Amino acid sequence: MATRLTYDLTYEAALTEVGEMLMDPAFREQVCDAQGALRRTVTIGPDGGGMKVVIDSVQAADGIPGFARKFVGDEIQLVQTEKWTDMENGLVDVVIPGRxxxxxxxxxxxxxxxxxxxxxxxxxxxxxPLVGGKIESLIADLLRKALxxxxxxxxxxLAG
Known part of the structure; x- marks a missing residue:
């Protein structure tokens, strides 16, 4: 079983301006700070004909229900890897190392x-088994808040 999350982020700006923002390490660090990251590392660079973004962040597990906390501990490390083939299309993978x-x-x-x-x-x-669906739903909610x-x-x- 899997849980699907689709989320739209809208910006009053041209596509090239948004694409450039997404490739700016300072922007990605500001996003991590706004998401409450305790620690973060952002790496952005060329990847074949496109660009690769890697965000390795650690957040406190505060507010995580007990059934899920025993799987993640006191902190949650997330490693998000984006591979942009061009300015309009990218693939994203997020892992929680060791989980x-x-x-x-x-x-x-x-x-x-x-x-x-x-x-x-x-x-x-x-x-x-048994709690996977609940944890998927919880992760979807956390991703929605992060987005x-x-x-x-x-x-x-972009407004400033």
Missing amino acids: PGSMSGTMTLREAGGTTTETVDMEIRVSI KAENAVGRRR
Whole structure:
């Protein structure tokens, strides 16, 4: 079983401006800070004909229900790897090192009328008997909050 998450982030800016923002390490670090990261490392660089973004962040497990906390501990390390083939299309994988489960999908940028929409479409899989579905749902909620924070940071940056 898997849980699907689709989320749209909208920006009042041209696609090239949004794409450049997504490739800026300072922006990604601001997003980590807004998401409450305790520690973070952001690496962005060429990858074949495209770009690769790796965000390794650690967050406190505060607010995580007890049934899930025993699987993650007091802190949650997330390693997000994005491979952008061009400015409009990317693949994303998120892992929690040493824990069962995976999150993978696509990111697309589309511009219409001066507004750019980034669509994140991910499948979340946690292969733990009995509680896997609950943990997938919890991860989907956490990812939704993280994407909402990213969108807020991006909108402020592009407006300023």
